[in-house]
Structures are given as C-alpha cells and as structure tokens.
Amino acid sequence: MMNVNIKALLTNFVNLTEEEWLVLSASLVTKQYKKGDYLLKENDYCNHVGFVDKGFFNFYYLIGGVEHIRGFFFPNEFISNYPCFLLENKSKFYIQALEDCSVTLIHRNDLLMLxxxxxxxxxxxxxxxxxxxxxxxxxxxxxxxxxxxxRYLELINKRPNFLQRVPQYMIASYLGMTPEGLSRIRKRNS
Amino acid sequence: MMNVNIKALLTNFVNLTEEEWLVLSASLVTKQYKKGDYLLKENDYCNHVGFVDKGFFNFYYLIGGVEHIRGFFFPNEFISNYPCFLLENKSKFYIQALEDCSVTLIHRNDLLMLxxxxxxxxxxxxxxxxxxxxxxxxxxxxxxxxxxxxRYLELINKRPNFLQRVPQYMIASYLGMTPEGLSRIRKRNS
DNA sequence: CACACACATTGATCCGGGTTAAGAAATAAA
DNA sequence: TTTATTTCTTAACCCGGATCAATGTGTGTG
Structure with a gap:
C-alpha cells in the first residue's frame, strides 16, 4: 500500500516507532487525481503538504495566457506550494496532474497538532x-x-526516462526558452 | 550588545525562557571581519551558521577568473553556506565582507547538541x-x-539605500548581466 | 480511410544583451 | 592638487534565442 512507501520515505529522515507511525498515519489522507486534474489552482489556499505516490505533476504560473512551467513533482517527492502553505496566502501557480496520480496528504491543522x-x-x-x-x-x-x-543536457542526463513522458514544449518552458529554441538545441546535439 | 540583537531576532521565531537563552547563548561566538576578509572561501568546509550583526557580505562563485555574485547578507540576516553546512561538503563559493563586519556564529556540533x-x-x-x-x-x-x-527596478525599489553602498558591477553580476548591460538599462530608466 | 488537432521542426527576421575597446567620471593615493 | 586606479559609460559589432509564419509529423477520432 501507499503507506508502506511513505513510511519508508519518512524513515530516511527520522526513525519512527510503531506507535509514532500509527499516530502520524492517522492524519494522512490519500487522494487520486486524473490526468489534467488540478491539485492546486491560482488563488487557491494551500492547506496541505504531501508526497506523490504515483504519477507526476507539474506546476506553472499563468501569465498573459502563457503557462510558465517552473517544476515537476515526481513519485516519492514532496508536493505543495510550501510558501503559501506556511503563510496562508493564495497560490500564484497551478499544480496539475500530467498522468493519473495518487498522493498522500496531511492538512496544516493536523501537522501543527502533530x-x-x-x-x-x-x-x-x-x-x-x-x-x-x-x-x-x-x-x-x-x-x-x-x-x-x-541545462538541457543536464536535465536529459539526470532524468533519461523523463523526456519520454513530457511534451517538448513543457520542457522548453521549464528551461525558460521557447519550443523553437529547444528544437534548435536538440538539432545541434544530435 | 550583539546578544540583545540576536535574542530579539530569535524571539520572532520562538519564545525562549531566560534559562533557555542562557544555554543557547553559551554556544554563540562573535567574530569580526575587516572589509575584504573572507568568512568562507572556495573548498572550505562550512561548520558554522550565524547572523550578521553589523556590515554586510556578498557571496560569489569564481569561475574562469570571473566573480559571479549570487547574493548578499545584510544585518539581521542568516549567514552561511547552508547546503554545505548540512552535507559537510566543501564550499563552491566565497563569502566576503564588503565592509567591516561583525557576525554571531554557532558551530555545527553546538547546534546538534542544542x-x-x-x-x-x-x-x-x-x-x-x-x-x-x-x-x-x-x-x-x-x-x-x-x-x-x-528585476533591476524591483531591486532598487526594495533596497533604496543598497545601491549606494555597492559598486554597480556587483549589482550587474548579481542580476546576471554585464556592467555594460546594466548601464544601458539605467540610461533607459533615467 | 480521411480528417482534425496537437505537437515539432524549419526558415527568415528581429532584437537585447554580450563582447570588445575606448574614453569619461569618480575615488583613492601620492 | 596631481596622479593613479578603479568604476562607469558609450559606441560598434556580433550572436543566440525570440518571434512570426509556414510546413511537417504524428496520434487519435469520426
């Protein structure tokens, strides 16, 4: 189950006793997102932090109708708009599922309680x-x-199987350039 | 004294009892740096974290003989190469005093003890x-x-008295451009 | 199959900032 | 003050990527 995953993940950081884990996991909730669904939208409040169990997300700013992709959330990675979570501000970016996803979340109130x-x-x-x-x-x-x-070469080196699952124009946006620009770089390095 | 400063600063984050403060402050050391001195050099290990009491620093990468300034440390700000502090790695950048400075530091061992x-x-x-x-x-x-x-306009807006104390070419480097480039921008906005 | 739509490539042109080099201005030193 | 050194500005040229526009490629749908 997902809880096995999360437990192993957290154990990398601290050793939890069985009782501690039971208390903690009582506050965890699992949620499913279909491809295209939003975990967070602009102007939403971000009241959860969590980890990605399955699938992956991106997050982007929408400015003048253009999506500026700033990052991705992959399995076993922390997912949130953490600054907004902390400050209880409205989010300025979107978090969207790029595949069918599963995440394990905890609400701010539960975290503070813990x-x-x-x-x-x-x-x-x-x-x-x-x-x-x-x-x-x-x-x-x-x-x-x-x-x-x-940066492009570093990226495809670091995540070889990453490119296959993400359209080119998203990678371009992530790298801060146009799809045309990336296309030319690819041509040069082929 | 410096300890008054630091105490006030830390109290923004947590309330410390008098006894707690006494324990904590026993681990703090104050250090002076003359203008031009290095708090940290490339390949040094970073074993301290601290706060700036007086003066200010910059930090920069030295690449091919060129200084790439990535940021500044101002009074009442946290100062360290924190990733290196955590990982016990060698620093890849320099931290240099731009004026006569005073900082309050704590050693990793003392922090772990605390x-x-x-x-x-x-x-x-x-x-x-x-x-x-x-x-x-x-x-x-x-x-x-x-x-x-x-970014330039944002910077001079955010820190009006900041420009006066820092040479132009450092600001240019910080903004990721050449002094000539910044000069043109200044001309446009004058 | 044919069609539509989304995505990728390619070419032509444009533009901002880099680069180089020279001179002006300011600051420090003598 | 004069000189020297550092810092800032200006100009000419260059180049990489943006932009605009057209074409190519693919995938899925009716």
Whole structure:
C-alpha cells in the first residue's frame, strides 16, 4: 500500500516507532487525481503538504495566457506550494496532474497538532525543508552558471526516462526558452 | 550588545525562557571581519551558521577568473553556506565582507547538541529554514518571470539605500548581466 | 480511410544583451 | 592638487534565442 512507501520515505529522515507511525498515519489522507486534474489552482489556499505516490505533476504560473512551467513533482517527492502553505496566502501557480496520480496528504491543522504531540515531527519537517532548500538553491545556481544548452543536457542526463513522458514544449518552458529554441538545441546535439 | 540583537531576532521565531537563552547563548561566538576578509572561501568546509550583526557580505562563485555574485547578507540576516553546512561538503563559493563586519556564529556540533538539549531549537531551526526556502523560491521565480529590467527596478525599489553602498558591477553580476548591460538599462530608466 | 488537432521542426527576421575597446567620471593615493 | 586606479559609460559589432509564419509529423477520432 501507499503507506508502506511513505513510511519508508519518512524513515530516511527520522526513525519512527510503531506507535509514532500509527499516530502520524492517522492524519494522512490519500487522494487520486486524473490526468489534467488540478491539485492546486491560482488563488487557491494551500492547506496541505504531501508526497506523490504515483504519477507526476507539474506546476506553472499563468501569465498573459502563457503557462510558465517552473517544476515537476515526481513519485516519492514532496508536493505543495510550501510558501503559501506556511503563510496562508493564495497560490500564484497551478499544480496539475500530467498522468493519473495518487498522493498522500496531511492538512496544516493536523501537522501543527502533530508538532505538539510528536516532537520527532519537528525534526522530520526541518529535514524535509532543508532538502527543499538545497534543491531550490541548486536549481537557482544552475540557472546562472549554466547556459540553456547545458541545462538541457543536464536535465536529459539526470532524468533519461523523463523526456519520454513530457511534451517538448513543457520542457522548453521549464528551461525558460521557447519550443523553437529547444528544437534548435536538440538539432545541434544530435 | 550583539546578544540583545540576536535574542530579539530569535524571539520572532520562538519564545525562549531566560534559562533557555542562557544555554543557547553559551554556544554563540562573535567574530569580526575587516572589509575584504573572507568568512568562507572556495573548498572550505562550512561548520558554522550565524547572523550578521553589523556590515554586510556578498557571496560569489569564481569561475574562469570571473566573480559571479549570487547574493548578499545584510544585518539581521542568516549567514552561511547552508547546503554545505548540512552535507559537510566543501564550499563552491566565497563569502566576503564588503565592509567591516561583525557576525554571531554557532558551530555545527553546538547546534546538534542544542537540538538534544533544547527542543525549541528544533522549532527555531525549522522556521529559519522555512524562511530561507521562501526567500530563495522567490528569487528563483523572479528570475524567470521578470525581465532583467524589471528585476533591476524591483531591486532598487526594495533596497533604496543598497545601491549606494555597492559598486554597480556587483549589482550587474548579481542580476546576471554585464556592467555594460546594466548601464544601458539605467540610461533607459533615467 | 480521411480528417482534425496537437505537437515539432524549419526558415527568415528581429532584437537585447554580450563582447570588445575606448574614453569619461569618480575615488583613492601620492 | 596631481596622479593613479578603479568604476562607469558609450559606441560598434556580433550572436543566440525570440518571434512570426509556414510546413511537417504524428496520434487519435469520426
């Protein structure tokens, strides 16, 4: 089941006793999304954080009718609009399922409750954010230090089977260029 | 004194009792840096995190003899190479004092010790990282969503007295463009 | 099968910022 | 103040990717 997945995932961060896991998992809910469904829309409040069990999502800003894709959420990855979750702001981006998906979520209220009940969840949360921070720092750096071409090559190197499942124009958008631009890069490196 | 500053700062995140503060502050050390000094160099290990008391720093990557400035650390801001601190990796960038500076630091070992001794430090740490995450997320977004021109205007709007203290070419580097490019933008908007 | 629609490629042109190089302005040093 | 050094501006040229537009390729639907 999904809970096995999640449990293993969280155990990478902290060791949970069986009782602790029972308390924690009582707050988890599993939700299904069909391809094209939205986990979050612009102006929604983001009251959950979670992990992707199956399928994958992207998130994008809609500006002047154009989708600016800023990232993807893959299986076993954290999923949320975390800044909005923390600040209780309206989301400025969309999170959309690119395939049929399953995610395991926890509501803010339950998380805050767990912070009180289980000190280890504090540690867990800290370590998860630390990882998020390292990830986004890395992406930020690479955006300055590498050319679009290098970023493209880095991407297909890092996730070989990733390209096959995502249309070209999304990757282009993710890399901050036009589909035409990406097409030319591909031509050069073939 | 500096400790008053820091205490106030930390109290924004968690309420510390007097005893807790005494335990925590016993691990804090204050260090002075003259203009031009390095708080961290490439290939150094980063064993401390801290806050800036006075003055300010920048951090930059040195690539092919060129400094790529990626950010600044201002008074009352967190300062570290946090990914390297966490992973115990060698730093890939420099942190340099742009004025005479004073910082309050804590060593990794002391922080880990405090995690055990004072559960509130777990909370504190989590909240600090959450803020770091939100900040870098914002910078990352703005890099895609705004033109260089917009980013420049946003910057001088956000930190009016900031420009005066930093040479143009550093701001250009920070914005990911050449000094010449920034000069043209300035001309356009004058 | 034929058709429609979404996606990818290619070509022509445009444009912003990079690059190079020179000169002006400001700041520091003598 | 004069000189030297750093910083900033300006101009000429170049180049990569954006834009616009047309064509090609594919996939699924009636």
């Amino acid at each position: 912070y009180e009940k289980l000190p280890k969840v504090q540690v867990l949360s800290r370590k998860i954010v630390e990882n998020l921070y390292m990830e986004v720092s890395g992406k930020y750096e690479s955006f300055f230090l590498n050319s679009p071409e290098e | 995690y055990e001794k004072l559960p509130k430090v777990q909370v504190l740490s989590r909240k600090i990282v959450e803020n770091l995450y939100m900040e870098v997320s914002g910078k990352y977004e703005s890099f895609f969503l705004n033109s260089p021109e917009e």
